[in-house]
Amino acid sequence: MVGTIAPVVYRNSELDWRVAATIYTIGSIVGGSLVGVIIGLVASLLPRSLYFDSIPLLIGFAAFGYSLHEMHILALPHPQRRRQVSKDWRLRFHPYITAGLFGLLLGAGFTTFIPTASYYFIWLPAILYGSPVLAVILFGIYGASRASLLWPFCQWAASFELMRRLGRQIDLTKPIMRQVNGFALAMLAAYLISAYLSIT
Amino acid sequence: MDQLSAARDNVSNAEPFQLKAPNVVFRLAWLLAGLVMGYIASRVRLPSISLFIFIATLAGLSANWST
Numbered sequence: 001m002v003g004t005i006a007p008v009v010y011r012n013s014e015l016d017w018r019v020a021a022t023i024y025t026i027g028s029i030v031g032g033s034l035v036g037v038i039i040g041l042v043a044s045l046l047p048r049s050l051y052f053d054s055i056p057l058l059i060g061f062a063a064f065g066y067s068l069h070e071m072h073i074l075a076l077p078h079p080q081r082r083r084q085v086s087k088d089w090r091l092r093f094h095p096y097i098t099a100g101l102f103g104l105l106l107g108a109g110f111t112t113f114i115p116t117a118s119y120y121f122i123w124l125p126a127i128l129y130g131s132p133v134l135a136v137i138l139f140g141i142y143g144a145s146r147a148s149l150l151w152p153f154c155q156w157a158a159s160f161e162l163m164r165r166l167g168r169q170i171d172l173t174k175p176i177m178r179q180v181n182g183f184a185l186a187m188l189a190a191y192l193i194s195a196y197l198s199i200t
Numbered sequence: 201m202d203q204l205s206a207a208r209d210n211v212s213n214a215e216p217f218q219l220k221a222p223n224v225v226f227r228l229a230w231l232l233a234g235l236v237m238g239y240i241a242s243r244v245r246l247p248s249i250s251l252f253i254f255i256a257t258l259a260g261l262s263a264n265w266s267t
Contacts, residue, residue, distance in 0.1 A: 001264075032260075056248070067234060071227040106263070113266035118259040125252055134249075138256040145260030153264075170265055175220060177265045179227070183234040184258050188251055190238025195248065 001106070001150050002166060004090060005099060006157045020099040021154060025147040027103020032143025033136050035108045039123065040132030048130055055128045060192030062124060063185045066117040070182030080114035107143030115174070116181040121188065 003009070005024060010017045051058070068074035085105050089098045105111045109119055122142055126135035157163040222230070241251065 067231060071231055073224070073227060073231070109259075109263065114263075115266040116259060116262040118255050118262060121252075121255045122259055134252075137249075138252055141253055141256040142260040142263075145257040146263045147260075149261060149264045174265050175222075177262050179222065179230060181258060181262055182227075183230055183237075184255060186231050186234025187238035187241065188255055190235040191242045191246070191251055192238075192248070194239050194242040198242070 001102060002153045002157050002163055004095075004102065005150060006154045006163055008157070008159055008163065010095075015095055017154060020096055021150055023096050024099040024103040024150060025144070027100040028107030028143040028147035029103075029140055030143070031104035031107030032109065032139040032141075032146070034104075035110070036126065036136035036139030037132060039126045039139070040130070040135030043127045043130040043135070044132055046127075046130055048128070051128075054196075055125075056192040056196040058128065059121070059124050060189045060196065063121060063192065064189035066120065067182045067185035067189060070117055070178045070185060072178070076117075078114070078117065081111060083112055085112060103143075103147060107146060109139075109142060109146070116178060118181045118185060121185065 069076040122138045
């Protein structure tokens with residue numbers, strides 16, 4: 001996204017990258033929230049009386065498994081659409097519309113690559129608890145936080161050389177990001193399993 | 201002088217530096233630290249929603265590390 005919205009892209013233009021970034025951010029939050037509404041509403045129709053009490057345990061064990069996956073100790077299924085957002089939109093639409101459409105798609109999360117398994121742990125509670133409010137909160141936060149890094153990245157990447165360097169640094173630090181996610185999922189697992197056992 | 205230019209060629213042709221995932225001992229220790237943190241969070245009765253919000257935030261931030 002930095003390659004579409006960074007100041008250097010808008011140089012010598014009447015357009016302002018901050019407007020594009022704002023539209024992208026709003027699009028990302030709306031995209032995430034829309035997914036949350038749909039999942040929450042569909043999931044609220046599912047019967048869950050049989051397993052409702054065991055939901056923390058189910059999510060806890062899944063989180064433990066995926067913490068091992070993130071740490072490259074165990075390989076688990078990592079479903080994702082291996083697609084990028086359409087580059088053609090940059091040529092076809094006004095830059096602000098492109099920013100908004102990119103925000104909508106990327107904020108939804110599942111339409112492109114899913115780099116870390118923690119994304120699945122927004123879906124799991126949303127589906128299993130069947131609460132539209134919880135789903136909208138979690139997916140809306142996902143969309144907002146996904147867009148939030150764009151601002152400092154754009155602020156910093158003021159030239160094509162800096163943009164290229166930023167892209168390389170992001171690639172280089174990918175293994176660290178997986179480890180951080182593994183840590184967070186292990187934490188979620190221990191929390192939920194421990195909370196479940198202390199109640200029963 | 202030849203040595204200098206050879207060294208310069210080696211540097212310019214070198215593969216870019218790549219960070220690798222830490223070794224398995226470190227990863228297991230890191231996993232254990234996460235489990236302990238989670239256990240402590242449950243003992244101090246941290247609301248579960250705060251942990252889900254943390255995961256959603258982290259997932260959103262991490263999504264910027266996609267290809």
